[in-house]
Amino acid sequence: MSSDATPAPQPQPAPVPAAPPPAPKWEPLSPLDRRLLGVLVEKQKTSKTADSYPLTLNSLVTGCNQKSNRDPVFELDEVEVEEGLEPLQERGLVTRITGGRVDRFRHELYDRWTQSAPGLAVLAELLLRGPQTKGDLRTRAARMAPTLDSLDVLDEVLKPLFDRGLVVYLTEPDRRGAVVSHGFHTPEELPRLKAQHAGTPVSVSAPDVLAPRPAPAPAGPAFEARLTAAVAEIEALKARVEVLEAQLADLRKPSSPVP
Secondary structure, eight states, rough: OOOOOOOOOOOOOOOOOOOOOOOOOOEEEEEEHHHHHHHHHHHHHHSSSGGGSEEHHHHHHHHHHHHHHOOOOOOHHHHHHHHHHHHHHHHHHEEEEEESSOOOOEEEEEHHHOOHHHHHHHHOOOOOOOOEHHHHHHHHHHTTTTTTTTTHHHHHHHHHHHHHSSSSEETHHHHHHOOOEEEOOOOOOHHHHHHHHOOOOOOOOOGGSSOOOOOOOOOHHHHHHHHHHHHHHHHHHHHHHHHHHHHHHHHSOOOOOOO
16 A cells, blocks of 8 residues: 555544523513613503603603503602612613703613514513513503514514523413513512412413512602601591590580589
């Protein structure tokens, strides 16, 4: 055999497929954070005129305290809402627009979370109401994204959100009435929510009472002042009741006979 013979090529091992990158962990949002961001997205998607969005502080307060399509229901004032907006601005999730008659606020979630319009509508709905079945979520989010006209379309929207950790499943994703939530719960909340929904038969039209009610927003100075005033008013009412009861008792006493 010639020494100049070319050696036979050796078979190369098959390339190992790269593992998918882990989903990013998003910083948790407080109940007040969730309400503020949910309202900003909702009003941006449902506003009829250009003057309606970005939102004024007063409009944002009204949206936060809205009774329909909200869980839990808040009773916030302008001071509490403005204080809640400050950390969201620091995190780059909200921008304050100055220069007009009044300051206005807009969300920056297309840049920070997702550029999918239906995906952002889904996230807003989850922020406004918390965990929901996919059937309920599709119906409610469709008012902001009419293209969500079937569960198959919703599944296509949820997949990239799930891959990026923006949404989480609290039950098996493929089960009937699967429950989904946003990905901004605290580490303490998520295990509790999953345990709450584990093994529980949930229909597509499951009532909203299954959704846990987040703790109320942290008390601020305005809340403390209102609480103090309410306590003082209750004490004053109690004193009036005592006086009226004493007067009523006097009236019920038999009158002395006239001599």
